[in-house]
Amino acid sequence: ILNVEQSPQSLHVQEGDSTNFTCSFPSSNFYALHWYRWETAKSPEALFVMTLNGDEKKKGRISATLNTKEGYSYLYIKGSQPEDSATYLCAKGPSTGFQKLVFGTGTRLLVSP
Amino acid sequence: EAGVAQSPRYKIIEKRQSVAFWCNPISGHATLYWYQQILGQGPKLLIQFQNNGVVDDSQLPKDRFSAERLKGVDSTLKIQPAKLEDSAVYLCASSISGGATDTQYFGPGTRLTVL
Numbered sequence: 001i002l003n004v005e006q007s008p009q010s011l012h013v014q015e016g017d018s019t020n021f022t023c024s025f026p027s028s029n030f031y032a033l034h035w036y037r038w039e040t041a042k043s044p045e046a047l048f049v050m051t052l053n054g055d056e057k058k059k060g061r062i063s064a065t066l067n068t069k070e071g072y073s074y075l076y077i078k079g080s081q082p083e084d085s086a087t088y089l090c091a092k093g094p095s096t097g098f099q100k101l102v103f104g105t106g107t108r109l110l111v112s113p
Numbered sequence: 114e115a116g117v118a119q120s121p122r123y124k125i126i127e128k129r130q131s132v133a134f135w136c137n138p139i140s141g142h143a144t145l146y147w148y149q150q151i152l153g154q155g156p157k158l159l160i161q162f163q164n165n166g167v168v169d170d171s172q173l174p175k176d177r178f179s180a181e182r183l184k185g186v187d188s189t190l191k192i193q194p195a196k197l198e199d200s201a202v203y204l205c206a207s208s209i210s211g212g213a214t215d216t217q218y219f220g221p222g223t224r225l226t227v228l
Contacts, residue, residue: 103155
């Protein structure tokens with residue numbers, strides 16, 4: 001994998017469903033992985049910064065895991081709510097120097113009541 | 114704590130015209146970023162400032178784009194002349210020091226449409 005890739009591109013679930021997305025990235029020269037949530041007409045909001053292989057972070061109903069050896073991260077949302085509707089972006093940070101994030105194209109989530 | 118401010122929120126111009134965007138980062142943040150997000154793509158870094166110096170502008174189309182950060186605080190991004198392919202959301206972000214694990218705080222973006 002040369003770039004940061006996210007799947008699926010979009011997802012439509014019903015309120016109460018649990019869901020997950022994948023972020024794949026080059027495993028070489030890994031330092032940090034960032035997850036952001038971007039609601040329409042609002043500012044992208046930071047969710048997690050992950051650095052360690054096997055790391056797991058949680059924020060309310062949202063959690064994320066990281067596998068740096070194989071180059072992927074999963075984002076889980078438990079019991080999706082309409083307010084979770086947003087685009088979820090992941091970004092890989094460099095191993096040296098100043099931060100320069102390379103973003104994936106995002107997963108657009110729509111949660112219907 | 115006030116967030117990152119950007120203006121304008123929306124701008125429609127014709128090709129070959131000029132446009133400028135303004136960003137005011139979070140107070141005390143040394144690092145400021147400008148991103149371009151074209152529909153269907155992830156945000157792409159155009160330029161990164163550390164205080165008032167440029168640390169990365171490798172993806173900035175320098176024949177038409179310019180940016181400055183006077184006094185290490187506010188920043189402006191200018192496009193002159195604009196092309197159709199410049200239609201995008203322009204995001205400004207700031208972080209405390211630009212470290213690899215620093216959180217970047219984003220503004221709401223400026224949606225540019227070039228006709």
